[in-house]
Amino acid sequence: MLHPITTSHYLVLSVALLLIGTLGILLRRNVVVIMMSIELILNAVNLNLVAFSGHLKTLNGQVFAIFVITVAVAEAAVGLGILIALFRNKETVLVDEIDLLKW
C-alpha cells in the first residue's frame, strides 16, 4: 500500500535533483547546458525551502524561495549575456576550450 507523503520524501527528491544538477555542471562541456544544471540546483533548493515551509507551518520558506527565484532570474540573464559576449570573441561554447586564464 502507498505510504502518505511526508517531508522526507520531498527532501530525498530535492537531494536527487541537486545531485543530478551537480553531475550536469561537472560533466557537461556545453556552457548552456551547465547553466541549465544551475537552474536545476536552484530548483532543488526551492523545493527544499517550500517543503520545510509546509513542515513548520510558516511562510518564511516560501518568501525565501521567491528571493531565490529572483536571484536565479538575474543570474540567468547576466550569465546568458556573458555567454553571448564570449561566443562573439571565442567562437566556442565548450568549457574546456575556454582556457584564457590557464597557463
Added chain:
Amino acid sequence: MLDTILFYSFALLTLVGAILTVSLRNAVYCAISLVASLAGVAGLFLLQKAEFLFAVQIVLYIGGITVLFLFVIMLVNLDQTAHQPRYHRHWLVPLLATAGAGALFVAFLTKGRGLLALPAPRPDEAGGNIERLADMLFRDYLVPFELASLLLLVAIVGSVMMARKKV
C-alpha cells in the same frame, strides 16, 4: 491517496526531465527537458499548497528563463558542438565526488529521519496563500524585497551591457 499518486508522478516528471537535461546531446532538447523538470517542480509546489510559487514557477521559469535559453541556443551556433563529445575527458573524478556527496546526504537523511516528525499543526491563519505571502513580504521582508528590485535593475543593465555589440 491522491496526494501520494500525484507526488510520485510529479517527482517522476521532475527527475526524468532533469536526467534528460544533463544527458541529451542537442541543447534544444535539453531546454525542452528542462521545461518538463520545472513543470514537475511547479506541480510539487502546488501539492505543498504554495499557489503563488506555482504561478511564479510557471510564468518565470517555464515562460521566461527557458525561452531565454532557447533564444541563446539559437543565437550561438551549436551545430559544430553537436558532433563533439558531450562530457569531459575526466569524467571519473566528478562522478566519484558526486557519489560521495550523495552518500553523505543519504547518511544524514537516514540519521536525522526521526527529527522530521511533524509538529502539532497550527491552526491555519485567515486568508489564502497569496494574501498571507503578500502580508509577510511587504511587512517583515520589505527591505530585502526592495533590495531584490535593485538587484534586478543591476542585472538588466548588466545583461544589456554584456550582450552589446562592442564591449
